[in-house]
Amino acid sequence: MRYTDVAIVGGGLAGSMAAAMLGRAGIAAILVDPHPVYPPELRCEKIGGEQLELLRKTGLAEPTLRATTLDGEVWEARFGYVVAKKPSDQHGIMYDTLVNTVRAQIPPGVETIFAKASGIACGDERQKIQLSGGDEISARLVVLANGLNIGLRHLIGVERRVISPCHSITLGFDVEPVGRAAFRFPALTYWPKRSRERMAYLTLFPIGGAMRANFMVYRDMTDPWFQQFREAPEQTMCAMMPGLERMMGEFRVRGPVKIRPADLYVTEGHLQPGVVLVGDAFSTSCPAAGTGTTKVFTDVGRLCNVYIPAWLSTNGMDAQKISQFYNDPEKAECEARCRSKAYHLRALSIDNGIAWRGRRWARFLARLAHGTAHAIRRRLLDRSTAPHHAAGSAGQPQHGRPA
Template structure:
């Protein structure tokens, strides 16, 4: 029987981040995950946006981890084959397994990692007991469930998930290479859908190392013939869906395996219990189209490890009223609500054909074009005055 203050079940992004944060804070914790090295998995492939990077910084890990990512520096925004803007960007390309393994490398030696599965759990207002697949047991004051979509352990506690939008979106990941050139003209590109009938919100291209990675999103069912066409003839299918894309990319070829991942939106029920707390996808899923899943993970883990766990450990017991404080945390609830609202609004603005949604699509196009025009004007004026223009090149290990 191992004894600790915090037992973390699941060593993905949420669990590994929590283990690193608690270890750095000197709080006794054990990370439980069956894999010594996190294996390749089609999930997050970039961290992007000022807000998301700031949320990452609250974990205390961003400065170190982002050194192993590829910072593109500038993102081109386009639609209908028209370049709308060339925005300075806070995008860092990094494959999910590389991200998780880099975070695991930051877990202090004093924080033990047990390579096993949690197979059973007993909870109480005082201490929790976990049985592991290797025959050992762990006793902890608090169990953090960060095991994502694996619902077995939660179901034994009466925690159920309710699917609120099945197959809400589908993500596709693949590599792209230019034909007849050594590189694309852009550091990174976000290309928005040309027609609502194609059910594609956008394609994003961004560098990961020396590879130009593509993430394509669509609102379809998993048995849609279009997905089979993307696997069989990807270049032709993508060009048919986004016919003006080549005005920005030139001729290109899709290489390597095409990874496809559907996303259900679900929420947890019956989770307010003593001795156990759910974070990340274990609590509720987000839509990958919006890119808010990482925001939710960093917000959950930062609030839990920076605010609530130190407070909870300062007094005896781990009753339900303590746990409730995390679920009612204003920072967390606002992030959850923002993520959920964005999942539905992004889908509607992509595929709904009501007059209001059509107007919003054109308004976004006009706003992007206006912002890009103003940026180009400022750059010209800056060039005339001798001010250096932003130079964007993919870089490694540099924070903007």
């Protein structure tokens, strides 16, 4: 029997972050996961926007971002034409690299046990976890961060309710130019021309020396389109997105095409003494909406920075304590916003009602106007600085400005 304050079940992104944060705070914790090195998996492959600030609140941002690739600028395109070029703070990273990078920040004082949790018993004071190897852990609090695994939850009466089956499907693969060293763009987001293609968008972004593609679609997994895509991905993409090849030039898909469907679900019966669910263990988000890491960073940040230190400072671990986390305003707002964004993007992409068609065109025109304004401002800025540049470089050979 091992004794600790916090036992974390699941060593994906949420569980590894919790172990690193608690260990750095000097809180006794044990991490349980069957994988000594987290294996490749098609999940989050880039971090940006508000996620960067949430990551900084965990104290793990600096070494984590060093393992990423910053794109710096993203081109947005539709109908085969660039409608906007704008600065970007997207950091590309494969999910297994992200998890293993976070794991490397777990202090030595946090014990990691490479096993499966096979049983759990919870109460107001201490919790007991049974491991696949026969060992047991006694903890004041159990953090369930085991993602889509439902085994342990059933043992304590926690149930999952699917609210949108196969809400979206992500295809992940690498692409490379043919006959050229690189693509023209640093990163690209390509929006569909027609709603009947049942796609949200194609996004291309650098990870290391490769150009990674995430292709987000709304289809049933039995759709023969997926077999067609596996057999001829380049032709299938160009047929769906007329003008794509004009944008990318000749290209080919390199390596395997991984496909991941995503259900939206919520958890019921989760308010239990001594156990708290975080990340996908509590509820899922839509990968197409890009809010998965937003939910994880919010959950783990609030739990480890605010609630666990307060809970451990007093006796007991009853359900009233646990409810404080689930009722946290920041967590609740994040859950509602992520779910709303998932439904909104799906409707905006494939709904053929007049209102949604109007919204699609309004978004396209707004992006076009924004991109045009940004290009004009950049051109004016270039012109305003050109005389100073010329004066400062007298006698030096002049080079043509790239288009």
